[in-house]
Amino acid sequence: xxxxxxxxxxxxxxxxxxxxxxxxxxxxxxxxxxxxxxxxxxxxxxxxxxxxxxxxxxxxxxxxxxxxxxxxxxxxxxxxxxxxxxxxxxxxxxxxxxxxxxxxxxxxxxxxxxxxxxxxxxxxxxxxxxxxxxxxxxxxxxxxxxxxxxxxxxxxxxxxxxxxxxxxxxxxxxxxxxxxxxxxxxxxxxxxxxxxxxxxxxxxxxxxxxxxxxxxxxxxxxxxxxxxxxxxxxxxxxxxxxxxxxxxxxxxxxxxxxxxxxxxxxxxxxxxxxxxxxxxxxxxxxxxxxxxxxxxxxxxxxxxxxxxxxxxxxxxxxxxxxxxxxxxxxxxxxxxxxxxxxxxxxxxxxxxxxxxxxxxxxxxxxxxxxxxxxxxxxxxxxxxxxxxxxxxxxxxxxxxxxxxxxxxxxxxxxxxxxxxxxxxxxxxxxxxxxxxxxxxxxxxxxxxxxxxxxxxxxxxxxxxxxxxxxxxxxxxxxxxxxxxxxxxxxxxxxxxxxxxxxxx
Numbered sequence: 001x002x003x004x005x006x007x008x009x010x011x012x013x014x015x016x017x018x019x020x021x022x023x024x025x026x027x028x029x030x031x032x033x034x035x036x037x038x039x040x041x042x043x044x045x046x047x048x049x050x051x052x053x054x055x056x057x058x059x060x061x062x063x064x065x066x067x068x069x070x071x072x073x074x075x076x077x078x079x080x081x082x083x084x085x086x087x088x089x090x091x092x093x094x095x096x097x098x099x100x101x102x103x104x105x106x107x108x109x110x111x112x113x114x115x116x117x118x119x120x121x122x123x124x125x126x127x128x129x130x131x132x133x134x135x136x137x138x139x140x141x142x143x144x145x146x147x148x149x150x151x152x153x154x155x156x157x158x159x160x161x162x163x164x165x166x167x168x169x170x171x172x173x174x175x176x177x178x179x180x181x182x183x184x185x186x187x188x189x190x191x192x193x194x195x196x197x198x199x200x201x202x203x204x205x206x207x208x209x210x211x212x213x214x215x216x217x218x219x220x221x222x223x224x225x226x227x228x229x230x231x232x233x234x235x236x237x238x239x240x241x242x243x244x245x246x247x248x249x250x251x252x253x254x255x256x257x258x259x260x261x262x263x264x265x266x267x268x269x270x271x272x273x274x275x276x277x278x279x280x281x282x283x284x285x286x287x288x289x290x291x292x293x294x295x296x297x298x299x300x301x302x303x304x305x306x307x308x309x310x311x312x313x314x315x316x317x318x319x320x321x322x323x324x325x326x327x328x329x330x331x332x333x334x335x336x337x338x339x340x341x342x343x344x345x346x347x348x349x350x351x352x353x354x355x356x357x358x359x360x361x362x363x364x365x366x367x368x369x370x371x372x373x374x375x376x377x378x379x380x381x382x383x384x385x386x387x388x389x390x391x392x393x394x395x396x397x398x399x400x401x402x403x404x405x406x407x408x409x410x411x412x413x414x415x416x417x418x419x420x421x422x423x424x425x426x427x428x429x430x431x432x433x434x435x436x437x438x439x440x441x442x443x444x445x446x447x448x449x450x451x452x453x454x455x456x457x458x459x460x461x462x463x464x465x466x467x468x469x470x471x472x473x474x475x476x477x478x479x480x481x482x483x484x485x486x487x488x489x490x491x492x493x494x495x496x497x498x499x500x501x502x503x504x
Contacts, residue, residue, distance in 0.1 A: 039292025075101025197235025256287025301327025442474025
């Protein structure tokens, strides 16, 4: 019991963040979270490796998940794009493409965009999976670029050498620019530019190109060999993060490279305005990991089996964490944690500040090539074994002041607030250990002995009703939502939120 209560207390900061923000769930609608590929979200994230659900696609999953409005979208080598309930893992719909889907989908304005390996770019209805439009002719040797959607356009690289801009609503072409060198990585969009790395094999092609977002004209080109002769460096299926990493008011471009002549300085930071190098750092192995950038640090994986944290301003090492194999996965940062998969078959959750291991999950003899997504307080990732994994708490339905609406709370009241954890078709509220439950921004404990089972919502099922002292909850004037956390008797974490209206 002591261990269980301590684990809930450790989650109190999560509860505070949930209630203060008024938004317990945050989407992850595209590869690496946003068009700039920052890899960071202000969503909460799980403190334990509790496996919420798995879904078996039947074929290896290299695609990374996108999550929007409670639905997870992901592709597999079976050639299907899947829409899954993010809370339960149940299949909502699947869409069959004619080629494998290694591309990570992007979700925007009710549509899901992705590229299949037969060179067809698809836009399907996010709710139904019905085809909205498709465009062919985007093939090449490695057709798995992940698109970016911004300002009514969708951008994707075709590994036959072209970067395309399409009208997001209709698929009509806006512009196409030939950059050569088989671009196949995720597209980044920031500050009026579209960024695409290339799979350049020799010195005759650029390493990275920045294009004008509106016209497709080349703004600048970065050639690795020009800065580090005679070494050719390529961006191997990964993307670039375009973020003000050093918080100086100017954007930087962060990425990893593969160098043909041995190892070198595989982590690179450029000036976003000019493409000039700011710093490079030796990761002691090639990097095909899109960096995540947050709080003055750059997080990325390396073929030397490590996950690195670098100073965003200088490139200096901050910490490294050893895994059992190469790390191609793009780290995701949320809630003070860094999540990344490794080819050692394991998903890792590390402390963002120190690099210490918080938890890990072994997915059997199956490598993790794709990248995790964090949304709704959960972590999602696909694996080579064909499964999609979800980690995090069960979402429980709660009712603050049962039978009352709009749940008016006098923040100065010296009494108590009743909160019911409701039994539903998917969850039995009577399995919750009342001693672990905490409520409100201050993580208030229940009033001693005041917990009982009753049918609070008159649906014929027994619910768990608890009482909390109003002033102990930390609910303040202006709050619009309050949340509750706890665990079941089997140590399963739960979370639930309901609306409130504060009154003087």
